[in-house]
Amino acid sequence: GESVGLHLPTLSVQEGDNSIINCAYSNSASDYFIWYKQESGKGPQFIIDIRSNMDKRQGQRVTVLLNKTVKHLSLQIAATQPGDSAVYFCAEKYSDSWGKLQFGAGTQVVVTP
Amino acid sequence: KAGVTQTPRYLIKTRGQQVTLSCSPISGHRSVSWYQQTPGQGLQFLFEYFSETQRNKGNFPGRFSGRQFSNSRSEMNVSTLELGDSALYLCASSRRTGGEEQYFGPGTRLTVT
Numbered sequence: 755g756e757s758v759g760l761h762l763p764t765l766s767v768q769e770g771d772n773s774i775i776n777c778a779y780s781n782s783a784s785d786y787f788i789w790y791k792q793e794s795g796k797g798p799q800f801i802i803d804i805r806s807n808m809d810k811r812q813g814q815r816v817t818v819l820l821n822k823t824v825k826h827l828s829l830q831i832a833a834t835q836p837g838d839s840a841v842y843f844c845a846e847k848y849s850d851s852w853g854k855l856q857f858g859a860g861t862q863v864v865v866t867p
Numbered sequence: 868k869a870g871v872t873q874t875p876r877y878l879i880k881t882r883g884q885q886v887t888l889s890c891s892p893i894s895g896h897r898s899v900s901w902y903q904q905t906p907g908q909g910l911q912f913l914f915e916y917f918s919e920t921q922r923n924k925g926n927f928p929g930r931f932s933g934r935q936f937s938n939s940r941s942e943m944n945v946s947t948l949e950l951g952d953s954a955l956y957l958c959a960s961s962r963r964t965g966g967e968e969q970y971f972g973p974g975t976r977l978t979v980t
Contacts, residue, residue, distance in 0.1 A: 786966070786967050788968075788969070796974075797957050797973045797974045799971070800969070800970055800971075803967070803968060847965075847966045847967065851923065852922050852923045852964070852966065853923040854915065854925065855902075855910075855969065857910035859909055860909065
């Protein structure tokens with residue numbers, strides 16, 4: 755699952771710190787957003803989703819924030835652990851494109867001890 | 868509850884051959900979407916099936932096709948393989964059509980030589 759060809763931004767985080775992963779989405783008409791985590795050799799794992807009529811949603815150790823004004827999505831991970839090391843993707847669903855998720859390039863998160 | 872399963876996990880084919888990949892969705896999920904993941908292009912939507920009908924299709928040539936069976940299992944076929952078809956092919960399932968809350972399988976790694 756490594757996107758070597760694409761320029762993947764990297765976020766280095768110390769274990770125990772909070773992480774913030776940012777994503778700029780493309781379509782102001784997108785009505786649904788998802789964050790996925792992909793570890794090497796595995797498929798993307800669902801983390802959390804949010805609809806466009808919400809600004810914030812919280813899960814276990816994660817929070818997603820949506821700013822529709824500037825088309826920005828962020829994922830906050832509290833108390834980052836070594837197991838959080840992975841590539842994180844945001845994906846958006848255009849309101850007029852049935853069943854299709856548009857994925858960002860991803861962010862590589864590296865957790866250091 | 869078992870997750871999305873994909874078979875085979877790895878496949879090596881020669882240019883010009885065809886290949887069929889299989890996906891079994893999570894029990895109770897009726898929508899299956901397929902994605903191609905490459906280092907250069909990232910994750911790209913191929914198509915979505917729901918109730919044995921293709922609901923949407925991405926920008927891929929006609930060599931890429933799929934189908935869904937009455938038990939929601941899905942197959943995708945790639946004919947006349949090209950070197951550029953080497954990729955990780957991911958299947959995602961969800962309860963409803965429309966693209967929301969998609970859960971991915973581990974993928975099939977296809978190498979075309």
